[in-house]
Amino acid sequence: MFSVLKIATRNLMRYRRRTLLTALLITVGVMAVLLFVSVSGSFKAMMVGQITDSMLGHVQVHRKGYVASIDSLPLNLNLKPGAVAKVEKALKDIPGVAASSPRVKFGAMFSNFTETTNIRLNAVTPDREAATVPLLPKRISEGTVEEGLVAKGKILIPALLAKGMKVGIGDTVVLVATNRDGSVNGRTFVVQGVLDAISGPGGRDGTIHIDDARTLLRMSEGEISEIAVRVSDVGAVNRVTAALETALGGETNQQGKPVFEVHGWEKLSPFASIARMIDLLTLFVQVILVAIVLVSVMNVMMMAVFERIREIGTIAAIGTPPGTILALFLTEGVLLGIVGAVIGTAASLIAIAGINAAQLTFQFGQQDNLPLHAATNPGSIALISAIVIGVAVFGSLQPAWRASRMDPNTALRHV
Amino acid sequence: MSIITARAVKKTYVAGDVEVEAIRGVDFDIPAGSFAAFVGPSGSGKSTLLNMIGCLDRPTGGTLEVAGTDxxxxxxxxxxxxxxxxxxxxFQDFNLLPVLTVYENIExxxxxxxxxxxxERRKRIAALLEDIGMADQAGKLPSQLSGGQKQRVAVARALVGSPQVVLADEPTANLDxxxxxxxIDLMRRMRDEFGTTFIFSTHDPKVMAEAETTFELEDGRLTRTTQEASHV
Structure with a gap:
């Protein structure tokens, strides 16, 4: 094997310029893919984190049919206390659940005593909500966090509403809401803070204490609209969702229909399609890398075989077995792939360190100055390297096979 | 005892609809340890015969035995x-592997x-390098050698595996x-030392004179066999 490696290496160095150009092409390809994967992967992870940690949570449980009607925030599709207790019990039994937060969601009229507009409200238990969506307190751009998030009798209002209605911290406002029986009730709240808006569902909702919502809506029992769930590992979202579906799937109403519906964040946020698009782009970039490596390695190896036909004839005449001739050419191609993958990976790691050192930022929705943190992992590096080396083998296979099957007599007569 | 035995050996090439008879039924025997040459003008069939003896090509008729094997x-x-x-x-053009040194080519x-x-490799190559007078050139690449030096390396490479037969196709064509x-002297000396049968093709009269046995070919037919008196 050492001799095959030695001869293959020397043959590569024999056509130094061509070998360097091909290795450079593969290096640039590997760099492009690794940089794209690291930046887009970090961007995606950050965006998913922003969305799930700022408002959605990773998983949500509703009464069956709620999500289909979520735009009208239907109070008649709230979960009753008994159903809530079943969900809470299931959550306790499922490993990987870090926190959960029951919410009452409803629409109301918002008045500053001179003007009135609509507002969507999210009524929460402050400490559980802060544990489930830990970035929510950070969205309070004016005002302060009280009692874990929002104090009773107070309201966090979205920035656009604060600006449009000219309402500031400490101002008193009135919320008027219609309960599910159709009766209207109103209550004053003091503005505790202003929430920065973010893209996606719930990104422009106001927040109040859940007890205030129940008073305002004259709820006689502790019903809720949804339970948001945070999992300890984002990669476990699908597993927890499936476990919840299994645990709650057996619950049916008097008509024998399911009581609950469980959704992962991807089913609830339009950003999921952007995340899928990023995955698709990553795949596309990887396909381009495959094409670069395949074409360049195949071209070099075909040239190598064509230029060395008499040499092939000579070693075949001496008695070199076809398998050894195949190995000689295959090794050349694989070496090209390995060199490109190693140099490309090293260059990518340097470039990633450079990007992070430059502390670049970007804007996403209403959020500005989000740090662009490029990061790669051994898994990605191993995958890209395996693709490059695998494709190099594939690209060398046809020329190497041709060389190994060459008739020595014909090859020796080649001019 | 013959190391090569040819009986009614034929070789016909087919090019499209045309059949070309390169060898038209030749019979000969070459004793082991011979220093023999196939001679004749270009196209007479020397190389074809050598290729068939070297198992680079197959006869289309007759039987050809090399070292007792058909x-x-x-x-x-x-x-x-x-x-x-x-x-x-x-080979005529030496055909050394350009990326390997003299030592590595022989190895x-x-x-x-x-x-x-x-x-075993080290001992064998050291002895051969001494024999061909290139012990001090072992680390050189073929590009750093003269034509004669390259052909000496090629002789050593041909002999290193202790073959029973060495075939040399126009080995002196590119040499002064x-x-x-x-x-030729080196090959004869190697024959004497190792008892290897040397068979070469040539159309150079000066080289023909060096052979102990010559088989003259013309249009694929063996026209004359000449042996030195000491080998008759």
Missing amino acids: VGGFTPKQAAAFRATTIGFI YPLVMVQKRPAD TATAHRI
Whole structure:
């Protein structure tokens, strides 16, 4: 094997310029893919984190049919206390659940005593909500966090509403809401803070204490609209969702229909399609890398075989077995792939360190100055390297096979 | 005892609808340890005959035995294995591997074909380098050698695997007369030392005179066999 490696290496160095150009092409390809994967992967992870940690949570449980009607925030599709207790019990039994937060969601009229507009409200238990969506307190751009998030009798209002209605911290406002029986009730709240808006569902909702919502809506029992769930590992979202579906799937109403519906964040946020698009782009970039490596390695190896036909004839005449001739050419191609993958990976790691050192930022929705943190992992590096080396083998296979099957007599007569 | 026996050997090439008879039924015997030459003008069939003896080509008729084996029915794989152990080649253009040094070129058949142990390889190559007078050139690449030096390395490479037969196709064609004679002398000396049968093709009259047995070919037919008196 050492001799095959030695001869293959020397043959590569024999056509130094061509070998360097091909290795450079593969290096640039590997760099492009690794940089794209690291930046887009970090961007995606950050965006998913922003969305799930700022408002959605990773998983949500509703009464069956709620999500289909979520735009009208239907109070008649709230979960009753008994159903809530079943969900809470299931959550306790499922490993990987870090926190959960029951919410009452409803629409109301918002008045500053001179003007009135609509507002969507999210009524929460402050400490559980802060544990489930830990970035929510950070969205309070004016005002302060009280009692874990929002104090009773107070309201966090979205920035656009604060600006449009000219309402500031400490101002008193009135919320008027219609309960599910159709009766209207109103209550004053003091503005505790202003929430920065973010893209996606719930990104422009106001927040109040859940007890205030129940008073305002004259709820006689502790019903809720949804339970948001945070999992300890984002990669476990699908597993927890499936476990919840299994645990709650057996619950049916008097008509024998399911009581609950469980959704992962991807089913609830339009950003999921952007995340899928990023995955698709990553795949596309990887396909381009495959094409670069395949074409360049195949071209070099075909040239190598064509230029060395008499040499092939000579070693075949001496008695070199076809398998050894195949190995000689295959090794050349694989070496090209390995060199490109190693140099490309090293260059990518340097470039990633450079990007992070430059502390670049970007804007996403209403959020500005989000740090662009490029990061790669051994898994990605191993995958890209395996693709490059695998494709190099594939690209060398046809020329190497041709060389190994060459008739020595014909090859020796080649001019 | 004959190391090569040919009986009614024919070789016909088919090019499209045209059949070309390169060898038209030749009979000959070459005793082991001979220093023999196939001579004749270009196109007479010398190289074709040498290729068939070297199992690089197959006869289309007759029987051809090399070292007691009928080589006419070999598959390419069998032919490669037979060449690896029984036949050495010396080419007109030397055909040394340009990326390997003199030492490595000679070592190639032992490493890549016969898989001999390192210690045995070292001893064998050192002895051969002494024999061909190139012990001080072992680290040089073929590009750093003269034509005569390259052909000496090729002779050593042909002999290193201890073949019974060495085939040399026009081995002196690219050499000046003095160098050609030195190469022929070297081959004869190697024959004397190792008892290897040397068979070469040539159309150079000066080289023909060096052979102990000459087979004259014309249009694929053997027209005359000449042997030195000491070998009759």
